[in-house]
Amino acid sequence: MSIRISRRKFLTGTAATAAVLGMPNPFQRAILGARAAFAAPADAILVLVQLEGGNDGLNTVIPIDDAPGVAQRSLYDSARPSIGIAVSDLLDTEIGADPVKGNRLALHPSLAPLHDLYTGGNLAVINGVAYPNQNLSHFRSEDIWMSANPTGSAQNGWLGRYLDAAFTPSDLKAVDFDNTLSPAFYSVDSNVLAVTALSEFVLGDDPLYPDLAAKKAALQAAYAEEALQATGMQLSVGTSGSVLLGALDDYAAVDTTWPSNLNGKPGRFAKRLKDISSILRNDVQGGNPLGARFFHVRQGGYDTHSNQGALAGRQADLFDDLGVALKAFYDDTVDLGISNKVLVLTFSEFGRRVAQNGGGGTDHGEASVLFAIGDAVVGGVYGTVPALNDLNKGNLKVQTDFRQVYATVIDRWLASPGAHVPLLPGAPFSTLGFLT
Amino acid sequence: MVDWNTENVLHLLSRAGFGAKYKEAPGWVRRGQALTVELLVSQKGMSAKGPGTPDADPESLAKLQTWWVKRMATQNARRLQEKMVLFWHDHFATQYSVVKNVRQMAYQNRTFRLHGLGSFKTLVQEVTRDAAMLDFLDGKLNSKNNRNENYGRELMELFVLGVVDLDGNENYTQQDVENMARCCTGFQIDSATDLGFMNPARFDTSAKVLFLNEPFEAVGKFGFEDGSGVPFPPATNVIDVLFRHRDTDGELTMPRFLAKKLWEYFAYPSPSKALIDEVAAPFIAGGFVIRDLLRAIFLHDDFYSEQAKTSSVKNPVEYALSAMRATKASSNYAQIPDHLAAMGMELFDPPSVNGWSNGAAWLSTGQFLNRFEFAQALAAGRDVKAIKMKPTQIFDDDATSADQVVDELLGVFGVAARVPAGARQALIDYLNDPTPPSSFSDPTVIERKVRGVIALILQLPEFHIH
Known part of the structure; x- marks a missing residue:
């Protein structure tokens, strides 16, 4: 199969695409004016937002007009007769022009709350991101994004490797708001909490003969022994149980009844972001500090093979919840006085086919778009939207290696220049300008 | 041969079923290993079907979940059959939250009970024309004029071949996905019966090329069957093409893929290639009958190794039902599905088409705490409407x-x-x-x-x- 050969060839030259991406869109820079230089604080917080299923980047950041030499809008219209967003619907969510092609771009109208963040200079749009030699399998692609390793099967996640390098095993620095732990947090020996809600931090008891304190003491004693004496899977369960029992009361005590901007916002995604806000608030208010700084939260449903829709439909419904929730979470960080310490980064395992399919949807594609949000972000448009007259089997070609985004976050937000090298397979990567 | 003792019996019943009842082991020890395994794997297809209304009614779903949990908790001779229903539900994962039709989910569950120990080819055929699957992976939208790749991709990636072979080499190309999608055209759902059917007018009758330039390249007007058992179009069933696919070692890809997955489900992660080939051999020789593969696993000495007994985490159904069997707990089972969902396993609604993440992934913080919650509810169980357990x-x-x-x-x-x-x-x-x-x-x-x-x-x- 030819694909086996081309994979190897491709990988020898992955890091070479950064030249145009290191620079923010100059037009947008002029509007925003100069920003104060920002050094990533030692207590930098990262919230990783996963849009699961393969978000259609081309209906997330949409061409408004043609570019010289590339009829981006005309090609968009002909590829997407029923799911295309009309130009007249895009004028309220216009962002900066494509930094390379120069044509005008806009966010999906359902992402209007993110447009507010863009106008405030707190949203970076990073176009054309993917891993090299696309596979188009959800699960292989998710593995690659989580592990930051496009070849072979990595045991650990990119954030897990960071946690291993930066902290000791007894530190509890990360909370995943998901049913199961995201592979991005897989690590050698770092413990990460994974819950669907803070309300899960509770131990049951016998309602007829309450005996919780004694049972909890026995359980802690037993698990402490397991963590010392057991081996293999038993040790692993014993250790994580021991850590969990130690953290239980602290997390159970987090106040979630406060006037968060996320209160009443629709969807499970907003509820999970609210719990993250509550954890951050707990530490800001100087209560019993939890110290969690790394979070992952997932919004599922982006696998829009059918009924993707334009202004209304599956993607618009998801964006309605996403935009409102991300804006409200940002507003929470402002209210808590930590908007300069919190970075939100979105990602999705791949984008979707340029041409719509017979079901009013789109099949699996390649490059997609990322958002970075926060006061520390240098707002603007980064990277060019892939040319619609130069597709790879009907898909948008990768412009930016996803590891450049990770390298930027590690070097410019979590650590210092060059810190990404031991953490990302294939490093070094050139960093991008959305963080300084 | 392993020593056929209580420990090994308990291990087999934990993996090939849902745990052992209090003082159940001695009877199985007396029967001996060969007969014990044969009694489990030899069960014929069973057409029992749970209740289900043709809509998205949460109460109807709860009844279906309760019906199935009760079967898993109480079936004895057919415990492996129910375990395989659970395995295939995880393998051909279909989400009620997308399908929104309880009767379709009940039919799919019956399909796994009918064919879960039998011919894998029949099972793949029946799943391909299964209404819930046609809805979930958009097969009902896939026609000669409006192609949809969703099912064709997952058929190869998750159901039959895997993205890569045992050496990490890609098994197929994007071109194969597109051609496989064309082979899968024509199926629709009869909304009156909630059954799938082949509509020849929507089938792509043109020739397709699969696995171009490989020694097992196939060109033909491939499709599936029309439900009568006769290939449609005649004599060109694409499942045979899939099952002929060979990996970079020149071995049949599907048997290795399935043998590895079943070994990991029942025994331990990352088995050697030699072991995979050993248990796959009777499966290949017998024409891809699933019970041949299972028999080989449960008779293999490595299945009873220390590694096999200590390196997997019980899934929530295994955890809850093994606790209930061991304590002779009784229940009307109505509340058990909610416990399972809290532990991460909402029956009929796996997290994605990839099914549940097994192994240590079951012990995320929240799911771990919900296991503690279930343990406490069982131990304090004094009401048969929930759980009743007498120490x-x-x-x-x-x-x-x-x-x-x-x-x-x-x-x-x-x-x-x-x-x-x-x-x-x-x-x-x-x-x-x-x-x-x-x-x-x-x-x-x-x-x-x-x-x-x-x-x-x-x-x-x-x-x-x-």
């Missing part, structure tokens, strides 16, 4: 010391040999707090402390592992 049925209340009680109960749960001394002591200390009971036949001691120590044992690492 006196599983321990000897003539016992005179906490040590005796703890050791007996650790034996009941099959974990006596693995619990570290310090953890055992923590249980004894709990029973003796605040003062050592003078009698374990005192109902107050049983209600207050013995139930408590049962909860604690179910919460220890050992009971989560098998």
Whole structure:
């Protein structure tokens, strides 16, 4: 199969695409004016937002007009007769022009709350991101994004490797708001909490003969022994149980009844972001500090093979919840006085086919778009939207290696220049300008 | 041959079923290994179908979940058959939350019961024309004029071949996905019956090329069947093409893919290539009959190795039902599905087409705490409408010391040999707090402390592992 050969060839030259991406869109820079230089604080917080299923980047950041030499809008219209967003619907969510092609771009109208963040200079749009030699399998692609390793099967996640390098095993620095732990947090020996809600931090008891304190003491004693004496899977369960029992009361005590901007916002995604806000608030208010700084939260449903829709439909419904929730979470960080310490980064395992399919949807594609949000972000448009007259089997070609985004976050937000090298397979990567 | 003793019987019943009932092991020891395994794998297809309305009614779904949980909890001769229904539900994962039709989910569940131990080719055929699957992966939208790749991709990636072979080489190309999608055209759902059917007018009759330039390249007007057992179009069933696919070692890809997945589900992760080929051999020789593969696994000495007994985490169904069987708990099962969902396993609604993440992934913080919650609910169970468990049925209340009680109960749960001394002591200390009971036949001691120590044992690492 030819694909086996081309994979190897491709990988020898992955890091070479950064030249145009290191620079923010100059037009947008002029509007925003100069920003104060920002050094990533030692207590930098990262919230990783996963849009699961393969978000259609081309209906997330949409061409408004043609570019010289590339009829981006005309090609968009002909590829997407029923799911295309009309130009007249895009004028309220216009962002900066494509930094390379120069044509005008806009966010999906359902992402209007993110447009507010863009106008405030707190949203970076990073176009054309993917891993090299696309596979188009959800699960292989998710593995690659989580592990930051496009070849072979990595045991650990990119954030897990960071946690291993930066902290000791007894530190509890990360909370995943998901049913199961995201592979991005897989690590050698770092413990990460994974819950669907803070309300899960509770131990049951016998309602007829309450005996919780004694049972909890026995359980802690037993698990402490397991963590010392057991081996293999038993040790692993014993250790994580021991850590969990130690953290239980602290997390159970987090106040979630406060006037968060996320209160009443629709969807499970907003509820999970609210719990993250509550954890951050707990530490800001100087209560019993939890110290969690790394979070992952997932919004599922982006696998829009059918009924993707334009202004209304599956993607618009998801964006309605996403935009409102991300804006409200940002507003929470402002209210808590930590908007300069919190970075939100979105990602999705791949984008979707340029041409719509017979079901009013789109099949699996390649490059997609990322958002970075926060006061520390240098707002603007980064990277060019892939040319619609130069597709790879009907898909948008990768412009930016996803590891450049990770390298930027590690070097410019979590650590210092060059810190990404031991953490990302294939490093070094050139960093991008959305963080300084 | 392994020594056919209680420990090995308990291991087999834990993996090939949902745990052992209190004092169940001796009968299976007497039967011997070969007969025990044969009794499990030889069950014929079973057409039992749960209740289900043709809509998205949560109460109807709850009834279907309860019906199935009760079968898994109480079937004895057919315990492996129900275990395989659970395996195939995980393998051909289909989400009720997308399908929104309880009757379609009930039909799919019946398909797994009918064919789950039989011909894998029949099973793939039936899943391909299954209404819930046609809805879930957009097969009903896939026609000669409006191609949709969703099912064709997952058929190769998740159901039959895998993205890569055992050496990490890609099994197919994007071009194969597109051609496979064309082979899958034509199926629709009859909304009156909630069954799938082939509509020849929507089928792409043109020739397709699969696995271009490979030694097993195939060109033809491939499709599936029309439901009569006759290939449609005649003599060109694409499942045969899929099953002829060979990996970079030149071995058949599907049997290795399925053997590895089943070994990992039933025994331990990352088996060697040699072991995979060993258990796949009778499956290949017999024309891809699933019970041949299972028999080879359950008769293999490595299935009874220390690694196989200690390196997997029970899934929530295994955890909850093994606890209930071991304690002779009774229930109307109506509340069990909610417990399972809290532990991460909402029946009929896996997290994605990739099914549930098995192994240590089951013990995320929240799911772990919900296991603790279930253990406590079972131990404190005094109402058959939820769970009813009588401690006196599983321990000897003539016992005179906490040590005796703890050791007996650790034996009941099959974990006596693995619990570290310090953890055992923590249980004894709990029973003796605040003062050592003078009698374990005192109902107050049983209600207050013995139930408590049962909860604690179910919460220890050992009971989560098998």
